[in-house]
Structures are given as structure tokens and as C-alpha cells.
Amino acid sequence: MRTKRVLWSLGKVFAAGCTALAVLTGICLFYYNIPTHFPSPDGATDYRWEPDTFYSRGTEGFAWGKTNNEGYVNLVDYRPGMPVQVLVMGSSHMEAYHVPPEESTASRLNARLGGESVYSIGVSGHTLPTCLCNLAAAVEKYRPSAYVVLETGTLFFSEANLEAALNGSLAEIPSHAGGLVGLLQQNQFLRLCYAQLKGFLGQGGQDSEAEASPDSAPAASARTADLLDALLGRAAETAASSGAKIILLYQPSTQLSPEGQLLTPEDGEQRALFSSLCEKNGLLFLDMTKRFHEEYESRHILPHGFINSSVGSGHLNSAGHAMIAEELYKLIEEGA
Amino acid sequence: MSFASIEFILFFTVCLAVAGLLQRLGRSRARACFLLLASYFFYGYWDWRFCFLLLFVSLAAYLSALAARNKAAFLAGVTVPLAALAFFKYFNFFLDSASALLGVPLGSLRIILPVGISFYTFQALSYVIDVCRGKLEPERDFIRLALYISFFPQLVAGPIVRAVDFLPQLKEDRRITAAxxxxxxxxxxxxxxxxxxxxxxxxxxxxxxxxxxxxxxxxxxxxxxxxxxxxxxxxxxxxxxxxxxxxxxxxxxxxxxxxxxxxxxNVTVFWRRWHISLSTWLREYLYIPLGGNRRGKPRQYLNLMITMLLGGLWHGANWTFLFWGGLHGLALCLDKLRPKRENxxxxxxxxxxxxxxxxxxxxxxxxxxxxxxxxxxxxxxxxxxxxxxxxxxxxxxxxxxxxxxxxxxxxxxxxxxxxxxxxxxxxxxxxxxxxxxxxxxxxxxxxxxxxxxxxxxxxxxxx
Structure with missing residues (x-):
């Protein structure tokens, strides 16, 4: 009799647990629904998300949408041979998971250019060295006819990373789409729990991504300058193979000072270095520092941060994307 | 160890399991000893050195209460926790304030504020005062008294559990039950x-x-x-x-x-609903001994101001806390002055x-x-x-x-x-x-x- 009662209670606990898991998974579909990612078959990026899949993000900003047929966060589906004028590459900022898909840099630029000519393959974790590594494959596949935009949130890179990018030995961002881990990733609540657990253990949470903070930038060395020179020179050649020019987009991280001033990294020397290297190698250097300051000083608008995250820091918000799209448009118009 | 941490979940689960096991074996003494050790482990997880301070405050309270009828012992029982609090929490504040006042740099000491010191010193004080007032018999079992002061759920941020409320529970056979x-x-x-x-x-x-x-x-x-x-x-x-x-x-x-x-x-009601354990403590052990409302209106207002200023300072060694306490003291006085409507x-x-x-x-x-x-x-x-x-x-x-x-x-x-x-x-x-x-x-x-x-x-x- 006692055993029966215990079994009955255990069964009830199990059933209640399963029901709760189902409800929580349902909630997560609209709060934290990140598709599984797979290694990219063509090398244009290190990985891609599951294609044609609904995603949502409520942890930093509120956004939801559907990945395109290739698995990128892009309003445009890719069709082999489709004309791509502008190819956008970069990190989670260009992936724009945190804003509605129509408000991303790529979508806004597309709207300004009036067509389906801008294609974004921005994916989380793709820093400039990673993008430079993937550039040849990306250009070969998409054949951008006018521009390749390479976004970066920092101008400071370690020598080791640059060397690795130059000789093609930069470690790829791994995907764990197979086996038990892949199966567990299918459940959004478990995925959220994993991210939370990492956060509790101090290993980065839901939206952690390394960003250079304004005061933690290391000094650049002559060797770094040489490596950058070589990398940018090679990138320009690669882009030119399809008739495109590279726009190196620098959107600095921002934060506020106690006096209420907008701070961007003290990287004047580095910006001058990038500017001269871009000019030397035939790249366009779009530095958003001035625009970010102007917007803040004249209209108190910040390019980063959301209504559910720290003010002025984190990923690009809708206003930030709009500023970048506008500056890109101006640059492209000037070029035309 | 914070309540909001993975470590605490593990700690709590282990404590509950061991305490439950000891309860099942009928070892209530062992259970109390275990909970005391667990509480010290919980506290020492921040900085093990402060376990000695906790032990010292507990010992001082224990010994002085045993001889509480003796005025010197009572004074020692009150002075030791207050001195510990004054030194660790306010020493640098007073030094800085004196420096600013005199315009002479007096330096400062590198003192780490022990977590929860304001809470457990107040608990120790409440015990000594209650024994002296005859509200409570002196506790002869040190383990029990030490557990009252250091019981981990309330050790670092309250509530400030008064001895009259909690010590009797430690003497009873309180059990872990499903309900x-x-x-x-x-x-x-x-x-x-x-x-x-x-x-x-x-x-x-x-x-x-x-x-x-x-x-x-x-x-x-x-x-x-x-x-x-x-x-x-x-x-x-x-x-x-x-x-x-x-x-x-x-x-x-x-x-x-x-x-x-x-x-x-009104603000009077606010203090009956906000941080009730602190406001009760301040009323019982500060406001009422100062005379409360028994010595006329002006004295009552003064008592209110003193109580709230010290209550403010209890929150932190900064003039802003003192000012915050003063604001509330003033509001309480104004509330007492205000004509009350029946309904x-x-x-x-x-x-x-x-x-x-x-x-x-x-x-x-x-x-x-x-x-x-x-x-x-x-x-x-x-x-x-x-x-x-x-x-x-x-x-x-x-x-x-x-x-x-x-x-x-x-x-x-x-x-x-x-x-x-x-x-x-x-x-x-x-x-x-x-x-x-x-x-x-x-x-x-x-x-x-x-x-x-x-x-x-x-x-x-x-x-």
C-alpha cells in the first residue's frame, strides 16, 4: 500500500514536471528561441543557424523573426546566382538578432538602395579576423558587385589572432548540432537554462560577447600594423575579384561618463592607423565615432542598449542600425 | 555565500538532508551542533577570519548574560557588540569626518566590513538586554545561544530575530516536515x-x-x-x-x-510595515529606553529624531544615511503633530x-x-x-x-x-x-x- 502511494506520488511529480517543462518551453518560444547552429558548408561564415526557423529574443531588446533559407538573419532569401551588390559581414551587431529584422543595418540599407541588393551574412562571434578569414569563400559564393561591408566593434586585435587570420589557421567557432547536445538544444527552455547556468557560474550569460571596453584597449605594435596591412591588402584583392570594394565599418562601443558625456574608446592612433591602411590598400574606412557623438550631443540618442539592458551599452539598437545604414548609404552614394 | 547562487542551493540541500537524517536518528543535540557548524561554514565562505568575530560576539553575549544581574557584566555584554560594530563599520567614517572638520589629514585604517555585522550584533544585544530585563532566562547552553546568533538564514541580512522569539524555538523539538x-x-x-x-x-x-x-x-x-x-x-x-x-x-x-x-x-504606519524587525528592535531597545512618549511631546520628538538618526546611521557609515534617517525622523514628528481624523x-x-x-x-x-x-x-x-x-x-x-x-x-x-x-x-x-x-x-x-x-x-x- 505504501509502495503504491509512493509510486503514485512520484508519478504525479513526474507528470507535473513534464507539464511544467512543456509550458516553460512554450513561453521560451517567444522569449529565448535561438535556433541550433551548424557548421557552414561553404565557409562564408564559420556557422549558420537552422534555415527557415522562427527565432525570438527577449533578453536584450525584443525581436523575433525567421532565419532565411540559408540560416542567416536576413529578410532576403538567397537564390543561387542572385545579384548581390552589397555583402554585409560581421558579428552579432550585423546579425541584428536584437532588433526587428526590418530595422537592421542590412534591411535599412536595402530599403534605401531600393531593391534586394544587400545581403547580410553577419553571425554572432564573427570578429574582424574571422570575417577576413572567411572573406574569400564569401566573395566566391555571393559575388558582390559593389561593396563588401566588414563590421567591427573594435580596432584592437592581438598579434596571434591576426597572424592566424593571415595564415588561415584561426580556430573556427565550433557547432554542436549533433548527438545529445544537439537534441537538447531543440528544447528552448533547456537552452535558456544552459545559458543561465553559464551566467551564474560567471562564464558569460545569454548575450555575452567580447567587446573592447573604452579603457581596456592595448597599445598597437609595429608588428600588428604590418599584419593588418597584409590582411587588408589581401582582402581588397579578394573583393576586387568580383568587382567589389571593401568598406571597413567601425562602430565603437559606447558608455557614459559620470558627468553624462558619451565615451568611446580612446583609440585615435588606432583609427588613424586603420584609416591610413585602408587608404593605402584601397578600402573605404567608415568610422562611426563622430556620428555617434553627434547624435548623442544633439539628440541624446545612443546607438547601443535596449529598454531591457544597460543604457548605452551592449548591442546596436534600432537607432544605431539606422545611423550606420545612413552613413553607409551616404558613402555608397558618394562612391557612385 | 549568497542565497542567489548555485553554491547556496547545494549547501541548503546538503544541510537539509543531514539535519533530516539526524532528526530521524533522534539526535537533536547533534542536529543543533551541525546547524551551528553549517552556519559558521556559510559565514566563513565570505571570509573565514570573521568567524572568529562572530564567535567572540557570541561568547561575550553568552558570558555577560550568565552574570547579567552584575552591572559590569551587563555593560560588557552591551559594549562588546557595539564596540565591534563601531570599529568595523564606523571607525573610518568618524576618522574621515574628524579630518574634514579639523582640516587635518588623520589617515584611515584598511578595515574590511564583515558581512552582516549590523544584524548579528543587534541580535546579541537584544539577548543581553532581554536577559537583563528579566524577559528571558540566561541561556546556559552555548551551542544553542551561538546558533541563535549565527543561524545562517538570518545571519547576514536579517531579519533581526529577537532572542525572545527564537531562543525558545531552539529549545523545542522543531522538526523538518513535509508541510x-x-x-x-x-x-x-x-x-x-x-x-x-x-x-x-x-x-x-x-x-x-x-x-x-x-x-x-x-x-x-x-x-x-x-x-x-x-x-x-x-x-x-x-x-x-x-x-x-x-x-x-x-x-x-x-x-x-x-x-x-x-x-x-503615513510614515508612522510605513515603519510598522517596512523592515519590521529593525523598527521593532529600535523601538524596544532604543526609543522606549530613551523615554518613548512618556516624557512629554518635546522629549518624544527628540527621542524619535535620535532613534531615526541612529537607525539611518545603522544602514551605513555615510552622512547621506544619517540625513535619510533624519528625514524620516522629521516626518514621524510631523505625523505626530498632525491632527488625526477618525475615519x-x-x-x-x-x-x-x-x-x-x-x-x-x-x-x-x-x-x-x-x-x-x-x-x-x-x-x-x-x-x-x-x-x-x-x-x-x-x-x-x-x-x-x-x-x-x-x-x-x-x-x-x-x-x-x-x-x-x-x-x-x-x-x-x-x-x-x-x-x-x-x-x-x-x-x-x-x-x-x-x-x-x-x-x-x-x-x-x-x-
């Missing part, structure tokens, strides 16, 4: 939700606003102040709920520490609640700001309709809406039951039922999934 576990775990869930979901998320915005107040639009500054009122309530009442729930799981009952304070119609109408009650809430929020500015300059920037920004960043914060609205919803539910419940006083309550579910159990699991899942995982220590740890 207590069901209630305790639900109270802990409420507390964790308030703390790691609401308070910690809101703290992100409040920290931003108080970091650079000159950058924000006046409406956002106002939202920042209101958000802080929600943050500090959720933070501290959340901690209290966890402590109460945790103690409940082990078979002990702590009195409630908060009771919908923002529904108070105020609904409009007057609503105005009272609103006015009290706004006053409390105004005072919170000084509580939160690190300096008067910063507090003034916030006040000036709001008062001058400053222009700046307009970025509202989602979690502030969630927190304020949760406060409003809980208040409304309590009002409706009181009305339904025909009760004169509105009291807070916890909508506990029946865990014997399938849907109750499901709701319980969903609640824990939401707490874990929505929790803020950045750095956000309990606000009251610093006190």
Missing part, C-alpha cells in the same frame, strides 16, 4: 523571484541612472527613483522571504519583515498612501546616492525638467506593476474578508495537487530562466 517544506520552499521561491528576477534586473537601470544623472531626461530620472523604491523593496523583502522560507524548512518560524509598506497612509474617506486614504510613497521615494534618493552632490543632481534634474536620454526600462515597469498588483490583491482580499487593515499575503499552492505541483515547477523554472545572472549582491549585505 513545512512545502511552505518553506514556496516562500523561498517568492523571495528568489523578488530578488533575482525583479530587484536584480531593476538594479541595472537604477545603477545607470545614479551613475550619470546629468545624462538623463527628468522623466527617466523620476522613473529611476521610483525604480529604486521597487528595487530595494524587492531586494530586501525578497531576502527576508528566502530567510523565512529557509528557516521554515528547518522547522523554525521567523516573524514577517515586510507588510506592503508602500500601502502605508478618513477613500480619497483621503488614497492621498495619504500617495503622499507617503512620494515622501519615501524622495528620501530614498539620499539612501541610494553615494553623496549629497549626487542626490542633489537627481533632485535638480527632476525639478528643472532636465533634457537628456529618454530610455525607459522594461523591468522597472514589470516591478512597479507587480507592486501595484500585489497591493491591489491585498486590498481586495481585505475587503472581501471585511478586514480593517490590509495585510500582505502569499498565494501558496497545494503541492499535493497535480496543478499546484505544476505551478510550483513552472514558478521555479521561470525564476531560473528569467534571473539576472550578472553581479548584483543583496543591497542589505552592505549594512
Amino acid at each position: 513545512r517544506l512545502k511552505t518553506g520552499l514556496q516562500l523561498m521561491a517568492f523571495g528568489l523571484f523578488k530578488k533575482i528576477v525583479l530587484a536584480d534586473h531593476i538594479s541595472v537601470f537604477v545603477d545607470d541612472v545614479f551613475y550619470a544623472p546629468s545624462a538623463y531626461h527628468w522623466a527617466i530620472l523620476l522613473l529611476g527613483v521610483l525604480s529604486y523604491s521597487a528595487q530595494i523593496y524587492f531586494d530586501f523583502s525578497g531576502y527576508s522571504d528566502i530567510a523565512i522560507g529557509c528557516a521554515k524548512c528547518f522547522g523554525y518560524d521567523f516573524l514577517p519583515n515586510f507588510d506592503l509598506p508602500y500601502l502605508s497612509q 478618513p474617506g477613500p480619497a483621503a486614504r488614497l492621498l495619504g498612501v500617495l503622499g507617503t510613497y512620494l515622501f519615501v521615494c524622495f528620501a530614498w534618493i539620499f539612501f541610494r546616492a553615494d553623496s549629497f552632490g549626487l542626490a542633489w543632481q537627481v533632485i535638480k534634474g527632476i525639478g528643472s525638467f532636465q533634457q537628456g536620454i529618454v530610455q525607459p526600462f522594461f523591468w522597472s515597469f514589470v516591478g512597479l506593476a507587480a507592486l501595484a498588483a500585489a497591493s491591489l490583491a491585498a486590498v481586495l482580499r481585505a475587503r472581501k474578508n471585511g478586514e480593517e487593515t490590509v495585510r500582505g499575503f502569499y498565494p501558496l499552492v497545494n503541492l499535493d495537487r497535480f496543478w499546484g505541483l505544476t505551478a510550483f515547477f513552472i514558478a521555479w523554472g521561470l525564476i531560473f530562466g528569467l534571473a539576472f545572472t550578472g553581479e548584483a549582491p543583496f543591497v542589505y549585505f552592505q549594512f
Whole structure:
């Protein structure tokens, strides 16, 4: 009799647990629904998300949408041979998971250019060295006819990373789409729990991504300058193979000072270095520092941060994307 | 070890299992010893050296209470905890203030503030004073007394459990039961939700606003102040709920520490509903010994001011806390001066609640700001309709809406039951039922999934 009662209670606990898991998974579909990612078959990026899949993000900003047929966060589906004028590459900022898909840099630029000519393959974790590594494959596949935009949130890179990018030995961002881990990733609540657990253990949470903070930038060395020179020179050649020019987009991280001033990294020397290297190698250097300051000083608008995250820091918000799209448009118009 | 950590979950589970096992074996003495050791481990997890301070305060209280009829012993029992508190918490503050006053640099000592010192010293004091007053027999069992002072659920941030309330429970055969576990775990869930979901998320915005107040639009500054009122309530009442729930799981009952304070119609009522264990302590061991209201009105006002100023200083070694206490003292005096209406109408009650809430929020500015300059920037920004960043914060609205919803539910419940006083309550579910159990699991899942995982220590740890 006692055993029966215990079994009955255990069964009830199990059933209640399963029901709760189902409800929580349902909630997560609209709060934290990140598709599984797979290694990219063509090398244009290190990985891609599951294609044609609904995603949502409520942890930093509120956004939801559907990945395109290739698995990128892009309003445009890719069709082999489709004309791509502008190819956008970069990190989670260009992936724009945190804003509605129509408000991303790529979508806004597309709207300004009036067509389906801008294609974004921005994916989380793709820093400039990673993008430079993937550039040849990306250009070969998409054949951008006018521009390749390479976004970066920092101008400071370690020598080791640059060397690795130059000789093609930069470690790829791994995907764990197979086996038990892949199966567990299918459940959004478990995925959220994993991210939370990492956060509790101090290993980065839901939206952690390394960003250079304004005061933690290391000094650049002559060797770094040489490596950058070589990398940018090679990138320009690669882009030119399809008739495109590279726009190196620098959107600095921002934060506020106690006096209420907008701070961007003290990287004047580095910006001058990038500017001269871009000019030397035939790249366009779009530095958003001035625009970010102007917007803040004249209209108190910040390019980063959301209504559910720290003010002025984190990923690009809708206003930030709009500023970048506008500056890109101006640059492209000037070029035309 | 913070309540809002993976380490605490493991610690709590192990403690509960071992205490349950010892209870099953009928080893109540071993159980008390184990809980004492566990409490010291919990405390030493921050800094093991302060375990000696805790032990010293406990020993001093134990020995002086045994000879409490002796005036010197009583004085020692009161002086030792107060001296420890004064040295660790206020020494540098007084030194800095003296330096500023004299215009001579007097230097400072590198003193680390032991976590929870304000709480356990007050508990030790309450024990010694109660024994001296004859309200309590001196405790001859040191283990029991040490456990009263160091019991981990209330050790580092209260509630300040008085000896008369808790020591008798330690003498009884309090047991871990299924019913207590069901209630305790639900109270802990409420507390964790308030703390790691609401308070910690809101703290992100409040920290931003108080970091650079000159950058924000006046409406956002106002939202920042209101958000802080929600943050500090959720933070501290959340901690209290966890402590109460945790103690409940082990078979002990702590009195409630908060009771919908923002529904108070005046500041006097606010202090009966906010941090009840501290206001009770201050009334019992400071205000009443000073003479309370027994020596005429002027003396009562003076007593109120002294009590609230010291209450303010108890919160932190900074002039802003003293000022905050002074503001509340002044408001209490004005409330005593104010002619009272027998049966105020609904409009007057609503105005009272609103006015009290706004006053409390105004005072919170000084509580939160690190300096008067910063507090003034916030006040000036709001008062001058400053222009700046307009970025509202989602979690502030969630927190304020949760406060409003809980208040409304309590009002409706009181009305339904025909009760004169509105009291807070916890909508506990029946865990014997399938849907109750499901709701319980969903609640824990939401707490874990929505929790803020950045750095956000309990606000009251610093006190």
C-alpha cells in the first residue's frame, strides 16, 4: 500500500514536471528561441543557424523573426546566382538578432538602395579576423558587385589572432548540432537554462560577447600594423575579384561618463592607423565615432542598449542600425 | 555565500538532508551542533577570519548574560557588540569626518566590513538586554545561544530575530516536515523571484541612472527613483522571504519583515510595515529606553529624531544615511503633530498612501546616492525638467506593476474578508495537487530562466 502511494506520488511529480517543462518551453518560444547552429558548408561564415526557423529574443531588446533559407538573419532569401551588390559581414551587431529584422543595418540599407541588393551574412562571434578569414569563400559564393561591408566593434586585435587570420589557421567557432547536445538544444527552455547556468557560474550569460571596453584597449605594435596591412591588402584583392570594394565599418562601443558625456574608446592612433591602411590598400574606412557623438550631443540618442539592458551599452539598437545604414548609404552614394 | 547562487542551493540541500537524517536518528543535540557548524561554514565562505568575530560576539553575549544581574557584566555584554560594530563599520567614517572638520589629514585604517555585522550584533544585544530585563532566562547552553546568533538564514541580512522569539524555538523539538517544506520552499521561491528576477534586473537601470544623472531626461530620472523604491523593496523583502522560507524548512518560524509598506497612509504606519524587525528592535531597545512618549511631546520628538538618526546611521557609515534617517525622523514628528481624523474617506486614504510613497521615494534618493552632490543632481534634474536620454526600462515597469498588483490583491482580499487593515499575503499552492505541483515547477523554472545572472549582491549585505 505504501509502495503504491509512493509510486503514485512520484508519478504525479513526474507528470507535473513534464507539464511544467512543456509550458516553460512554450513561453521560451517567444522569449529565448535561438535556433541550433551548424557548421557552414561553404565557409562564408564559420556557422549558420537552422534555415527557415522562427527565432525570438527577449533578453536584450525584443525581436523575433525567421532565419532565411540559408540560416542567416536576413529578410532576403538567397537564390543561387542572385545579384548581390552589397555583402554585409560581421558579428552579432550585423546579425541584428536584437532588433526587428526590418530595422537592421542590412534591411535599412536595402530599403534605401531600393531593391534586394544587400545581403547580410553577419553571425554572432564573427570578429574582424574571422570575417577576413572567411572573406574569400564569401566573395566566391555571393559575388558582390559593389561593396563588401566588414563590421567591427573594435580596432584592437592581438598579434596571434591576426597572424592566424593571415595564415588561415584561426580556430573556427565550433557547432554542436549533433548527438545529445544537439537534441537538447531543440528544447528552448533547456537552452535558456544552459545559458543561465553559464551566467551564474560567471562564464558569460545569454548575450555575452567580447567587446573592447573604452579603457581596456592595448597599445598597437609595429608588428600588428604590418599584419593588418597584409590582411587588408589581401582582402581588397579578394573583393576586387568580383568587382567589389571593401568598406571597413567601425562602430565603437559606447558608455557614459559620470558627468553624462558619451565615451568611446580612446583609440585615435588606432583609427588613424586603420584609416591610413585602408587608404593605402584601397578600402573605404567608415568610422562611426563622430556620428555617434553627434547624435548623442544633439539628440541624446545612443546607438547601443535596449529598454531591457544597460543604457548605452551592449548591442546596436534600432537607432544605431539606422545611423550606420545612413552613413553607409551616404558613402555608397558618394562612391557612385 | 549568497542565497542567489548555485553554491547556496547545494549547501541548503546538503544541510537539509543531514539535519533530516539526524532528526530521524533522534539526535537533536547533534542536529543543533551541525546547524551551528553549517552556519559558521556559510559565514566563513565570505571570509573565514570573521568567524572568529562572530564567535567572540557570541561568547561575550553568552558570558555577560550568565552574570547579567552584575552591572559590569551587563555593560560588557552591551559594549562588546557595539564596540565591534563601531570599529568595523564606523571607525573610518568618524576618522574621515574628524579630518574634514579639523582640516587635518588623520589617515584611515584598511578595515574590511564583515558581512552582516549590523544584524548579528543587534541580535546579541537584544539577548543581553532581554536577559537583563528579566524577559528571558540566561541561556546556559552555548551551542544553542551561538546558533541563535549565527543561524545562517538570518545571519547576514536579517531579519533581526529577537532572542525572545527564537531562543525558545531552539529549545523545542522543531522538526523538518513535509508541510513545512512545502511552505518553506514556496516562500523561498517568492523571495528568489523578488530578488533575482525583479530587484536584480531593476538594479541595472537604477545603477545607470545614479551613475550619470546629468545624462538623463527628468522623466527617466523620476522613473529611476521610483525604480529604486521597487528595487530595494524587492531586494530586501525578497531576502527576508528566502530567510523565512529557509528557516521554515528547518522547522523554525521567523516573524514577517515586510507588510506592503508602500500601502502605508503615513510614515508612522510605513515603519510598522517596512523592515519590521529593525523598527521593532529600535523601538524596544532604543526609543522606549530613551523615554518613548512618556516624557512629554518635546522629549518624544527628540527621542524619535535620535532613534531615526541612529537607525539611518545603522544602514551605513555615510552622512547621506544619517540625513535619510533624519528625514524620516522629521516626518514621524510631523505625523505626530498632525491632527488625526477618525475615519478618513477613500480619497483621503488614497492621498495619504500617495503622499507617503512620494515622501519615501524622495528620501530614498539620499539612501541610494553615494553623496549629497549626487542626490542633489537627481533632485535638480527632476525639478528643472532636465533634457537628456529618454530610455525607459522594461523591468522597472514589470516591478512597479507587480507592486501595484500585489497591493491591489491585498486590498481586495481585505475587503472581501471585511478586514480593517490590509495585510500582505502569499498565494501558496497545494503541492499535493497535480496543478499546484505544476505551478510550483513552472514558478521555479521561470525564476531560473528569467534571473539576472550578472553581479548584483543583496543591497542589505552592505549594512
